[in-house]
Amino acid sequence: MTLEREDVEKIAHLARLAVAEEQLETLRGELAGILRLVEQMDELDTGDILPMAHPLEMTQRLRPDLVTEENHREEYQAVAPLVENGLYLVPRVIE
Amino acid sequence: MSELHQKSLRELGEGLAAGAFSSVELTEHFLQRIRNHDPALNSFITVSDREALRQAGAADERIQKGEGGPLTGIPLIHKDIFCTHGVKTSCGSRMLDNFISPYDATVVEKLADAGMVMLGKANMDEFAMGSSNETSYYGPVRNPWDTERVPGGSSGGSAAAVAARLAPAATGTDTGGSIRQPAALCGITGLKPTYGRVSRWGMIAFASSLDQAGPMARSAEDCALLLSVMAGFDERDSTSVDRPVDDYLAALEQPVKGLRVGVVKEFFGEGLDSGVGASIGEAMKVLEGLGVELVEVSLPHSRYSVPAYYVVAPAEASSNLARYDGVRFGHRCEDPKDLEDLYKRSRAEGFGAEVKRRIMIGTYALSAGYYDAYYLKAQKVRQVIAQDFRNAFDQADLLLGPASPEVAFRLGEKSDDPVSMYLSDIYTIAVNLAGLPALSMPAPRAHGLPVGLQLIGNYFDEGRLLNLAHQLQLATDWHLQTPEGFE
Known part of the structure; x- marks a missing residue:
């Protein structure tokens, strides 16, 4: 399939990546090239094949519902860009 | 010494x-x-x-x-x-x-x-x-x-x-x-x-x-x-x-x-540098000298591994790298005008070109309407490739x-x-x-x-x-x- 400029803009929005207008065409070409590589898969008939989500036959482990983590808030927030009174600050969302 | x-x-x-x-x-x-x-x-x-x-x-x-x-x-x-x-x-x-x-x-x-x-x-x-x-x-x-x-x-x-x-x-x-x-x-x-x-x-x-x-x-x-x-x-x-x-x-x-x-037949075909091939051949001779028995095996679908990988890996990456949002840790842009601007510019400034390409390929592969054609297809190809190995190890x-x-x-x-x-x-x-x-x-x-x-x-x-x-x-x-x- 072909990839249009508008597709690139849409993908960039879904991925929350700002893309400058003048980069769109280059990016479109690069992504289209990668998709051409990916689409080589279509040569292979995979009709009855079971999809493989995980390399090993494993089921998710369960553990007892116990508190195992201590509070590390101060330590974890020490690397945050902007915090106040234990809260992460972002631009106002609700006017 | x-x-x-x-x-x-x-x-x-x-x-x-x-x-x-x-x-x-x-x-x-x-x-x-x-x-x-x-x-x-x-x-x-x-x-x-x-x-x-x-x-x-x-x-x-x-x-x-x-x-x-x-x-x-x-x-x-x-x-x-x-x-x-x-x-x-x-x-x-x-x-x-x-x-x-x-x-x-x-x-x-x-x-x-x-x-x-x-x-x-x-x-x-x-x-x-x-x-x-x-x-x-x-x-x-x-x-x-x-x-x-x-x-x-x-x-x-x-x-x-x-x-x-x-x-x-x-x-x-x-x-x-x-x-x-x-x-x-x-x-x-x-x-x-x-x-x-x-x-x-x-x-x-x-x-x-x-x-x-x-x-x-x-x-x-x-x-x-x-x-x-x-x-x-x-x-x-x-x-x-x-x-x-x-x-x-x-x-x-x-x-x-x-x-x-x-010896994987498909790894010695077109695209292999002849010097590299000769070097591997020398190593194989030494292995035979050690009493190792070399047999030819085939991984017939190995050529589809790179295409399948460039769906599976970017798809998982686009999800894993969603955590870098400029809020809890990592780079944050200057003077964001709203939350979306904060996300988009922090990520655009923080990530380099290759990372962005892969996030975008993964986002595309997982987006509505494309999942079956890309991600599901890649998971099936992955199964075919794993089966090739199971056969080879027989x-x-x-x-x-x-x-x-x-x-x-x-x-x-x-x-x-x-x-x-x-x-x-x-x-x-x-x-x-x-x-x-x-x-x-x-x-x-x-x-x-x-x-x-x-x-x-x-x-x-x-x-x-x-x-x-x-x-x-x-x-x-x-x-x-x-x-x-x-x-």
């Missing part, structure tokens, strides 16, 4: 235990080599010299009390993808240039508990996305065999530093070949274990169903010593496998006569081929063409899709540059991989060769 930086991990451990040198002396020796040689290579993002000397002092005390183990007091470097408490953990990205990890990765913790001394953090492709170490925010790493050439990637700093004898050992991670391809291009030994064998906790996630950590060092014996410590169940990693760790050191000494090794104990189709390429040679860069992992990626263990070890050089022989094992057969690699290294000296200027 050979120079300290030419000693194997076993020799270093014996020297430390016997008091021939102290861990502080050994650590200072390597720190001095890093100061002398790393400006030409750029293999480190961070040199943690003060912390290293403190750890070395503690190791010396432990050895004096008779409480040391085989690795106590020996220095190593960690790929900068592993979280290290109190030390910058950048993952090669501007996004995490200001990130000081509040905890240690399990791998880091286990090697520290064994008494190993961390010299610093190794340069790498940004978020482990690359095959040349050119996508790092901290600049490319140079190959010590020819500084105009790349070391491979993404664990390029780890490989270059070990090859240049700036550290006796390093950790790496391998999502599509990121341990084996740089090990091949720098002439060292690197092992990617079975998926789930080594804990991923504290290892910054790229593609969660493919990522696996492993040792990078100069020999199979060194890798066996490291893997013995790194491997094992970790309840903090939900994909960690609860299964006893084999005795890799005992495995090294097993006889290899009569072992059946499958005929052989281990598989063999080159790790990379060519020797180290020049800086800039492939960096403008993502697809040609992706194809440099053509012999390594299928292994990750199947979740198998594999290693790369030096074969005779071609065009004056290192060549990697790849051995692939069945699930959890790391012992047998290391066994054959060790026996081959006992019979040859390819792994002992040192790049000029770094002897």
